[in-house]
Amino acid sequence: MTGATRDDARGLRGRVEERLGRANRGPVAMWFWELDRVLLLLAFLLIAIGLIAVAAASPATARRYSDGSHQIAPMYYFWRQAMWVGLSIPVMLLVSMMPTSLARRFALGMAAFFLLxxxxxxxxxxxxxGAKRWLGMGIAQFQPSEFLKPVFIVSIAWMLSLRARDPDLPMVPVTLALTGLVGATLMLQPDFGQTIVFGSVWMILLMVSGVSSRIIGGFVGAGAAGVVAAYVFYDTARIRIDNFLFPDHGGAGADHYQTDMAHATITAGGVTGTGPGGGVAKFRLPEAHTDYIYSVVGEEFGLLACAIIAVLFLTIVVRVFVKLLDEEDAFRVLAAAGLAAQFGVQATINMAVNTGLAPSKGMTLPFISYGGSSMIALSIGMGLLLAFTRRNPYLHRSPYIVR
Structure with missing residues (x-):
């Protein structure tokens, strides 16, 4: 490196330190120092892994959806996903810069719109x-349930946080009614997997908000009864559960085939995988780029790579909950806990389906699976999570949570 180049590098470093230094009290500098940069790094790691995974799955999906008159380029889905990532990262960063009050109002307004x-x-x-989950036409289609998830969770967190001021407010039945409305609408699409995510996160928020164990137990019992009722009266749930529990007697249904192929694909590469582009089983796997991308990762990069992805999701959830131990604002506690729980629950369901531990649910893997609606919605959710976990580095905090 020449002397001039070294001087240029020092000058650039000096300008960065001047703009983002702790002595700088500008909004961008304060955002940088308040931000949980480890959490942001974990999100970026998942997005980068997702791009690699979509690149691996794209040729299989392109061949599956090509026909004699319409040929799809092998890397078509990768380049589209790269475009969605390019749009989503600025959205995540902009949302993460919102102060708590603005982020709450943003979430409430978005929740009302996407609920409608x-x-x-x-x-x-x-x-x-066979499912009505999309609105719009052509490339302008979007999936309302994906966008509703993070903002609905923040809205429920805000309602439950009001109990800290007035325990007599009927926020538990109000949030139950809203969650039930969302669940019933999702099952009409049908989308049983998203119904489970909304219901599970609502239950977690109830527990974090301090609702009595008696009430929690009652809701758990009601949830179990709801699953039984879904099995008896809801054809989609019954078919998927039967194909999962009784694979030898469920016929050649699509769910049975998908879970069998997912298991065959994820185990085909062993511990270290076949190597990038070396997968063969993925070409027989339906929805390799979305619901079953975790299996493609297993084949080409090995079960070790699958374990690393699982650890990354677990690290995000654990880091958020540990960071909330000394948070004093009830709303921030509930909102951040709910958003972290959403990432964890959705990832767990997807990985369980891919490994044969749960029936097929049509659930994507956050930041890994292909999808424009999913990527932008997840970026909004992560941006909100980063906004609610920002900490003033000069503020002393009590070691106790005040509700």
Whole structure:
């Protein structure tokens, strides 16, 4: 490196330190120092892994959806995902810069809009693979349930946090009614997997908010009864559960085939994988780029790579909950806990389906699976999580949570 180059590098470093130094009290500098940079790094790692995974799955999906008159380029889905990532990262960073009050108002407004969109989906939605989950036309289609998840969770957290001021407010039945409305609408699409995510996160928020164990136990019992009722009266749930529990008697249903192929694919590469581009089983796997991308990772990069992904999701959840131990704002505690729980629950369901531990649910793997609606919605959710976990580095905090 020449002397001039070294001087240029020192000058650039000096300008960065001047702009982001702790002595700088500008909004960007304060955002940088308040931000949980480890959490942001974990999100970026998952996004980078997702791009690699979509690149591995893209040729299989392109061949599957090509026909004699329409050929899809092998890397078509990778380049589209790269475009969505390019749009999503600025969204994540902009949302993470919002102060708590603005982020809360943003979430409440978005929740109202996307709840109305979700209610309209069974009526005017676009049907894809036998399910009405999309609104819009052509490339402008979007999935309301994906966008609703993070903002709905923040809205429920805000309602439950009001109990800290007035325990007599009927926020538990109000949030139950709203969650039930969302669940019933999702099951009309049908989308049983998303229903489980909304219901599970709502239960977690109840526990974090300090609702009595008696009430929690009652809801757990009601949830178990709801699963039984879904099995008896809801064909989608019954078919998937039967194909999972009784694979030898469930016939050649799509769910049975998908879970069998997912298991065959994820184990085909052993511990270290076949290497990038070396997978063969992925070409027989439906939805290799979305629901079953975890299996593609297992084949080409090995079960070790699958374990690393699982650890990254676990690290995000654990880091958020540990960081909340000394948080004094009830709303921030509930909102951040709910958003972290959403990432954890959704990832757990997807990985369980791919490994044969749960029936097929049509659930994507956060930041890993292909999808524009999913990527932007997850970036909004991560941006909100980063906003609610920001800490003033000069503020002393009590070691106790005040509710």
């Amino acid at each position: 969109a979700l209610l309209a989906t069974p009526i005017i939605g676009v049907e894809v693979n």
